[in-house]
Amino acid sequence: MMDTINTGNIAALFEAFHTTFRDKRDELIALDAKVGDSDLGITMNSAFEAASKTVSDMDGEPLGKQFKMAGAAMAKAAPSTMGTLTATGFMRGGKAVDDADAIGTKEMMAFWRAYADGIAERGKAKLGDKTVLDVLEPIAQSLEQSADQHAPLVDAVADAARAGQAALVATKDMVAQHGKAAAFADKSKGLQDAGGTVAFLLIETLARFVKG
Secondary structure: OOOOEEHHHHHHHHHHHHHHHHHOHHHHHHHHHOOOOOOHHHHHHHHHHHHHHHHOOOOOOOHHHHHHHHHHHHHHHOOOHHHHHHHHHHHHHHHHOOOOOEEOHHHHHHHHHHHHHHHHHHHOOOOOOOOOHHHHHHHHHHHHHHHHOOOOHHHHHHHHHHHHHHHHHHHHHOOOOOHHHHHHHHHHOOOOOHHHHHHHHHHHHHHHHHHO
16 A cells, blocks of 8 residues: 555556457447447557556656656557547656655646646547546545545545546546547447546556555
8 A cells, every 4th residue: 555656656547458458449439439439448558558668667757757758659559549649648747746755745736637628628629528537537636625625545536436437437428529439429329438437547556556
């Protein structure tokens, strides 16, 4: 169980992210195939493989720099819409924790708020459009509440994962407004959002990592 995440933990964290998206590759492909291009699993696996390789030899570098370099690697390895948005999130989050020596609840809140806001700005989406933002925003809000309550990191990310899971389920009742999924309109109703699934897998993996 971790009280904070420090610079020496980032390589292991991204290895955990890559493991998740490697293991969920086929599941994400199947989910995306219903209303998308069927490439989400491939995109996310490639993005986090590249990010993991990039930070694997950055032990000792500042936290923010590691996240930003991971994001840059994602952008290069997976230049699709979701790859670009995910890269943007990590680069914005990295900038938010630039000067931090370690990531506790307060820094984790700052990271996810910047991550969500960066994706909202880049993707031009709003809440209720059935996008990754519909899961990211509840995660960020949960962490803001935890930071206000001075909750330990392990509790904060566990609560955020529960918020993300509930938000992901809620996307099933929404109708897609962006991308190829929007072309299917009402056919997207009843399906959980693929991008939202990525956001949930990130916070779920993070919560598991912090818990140890």
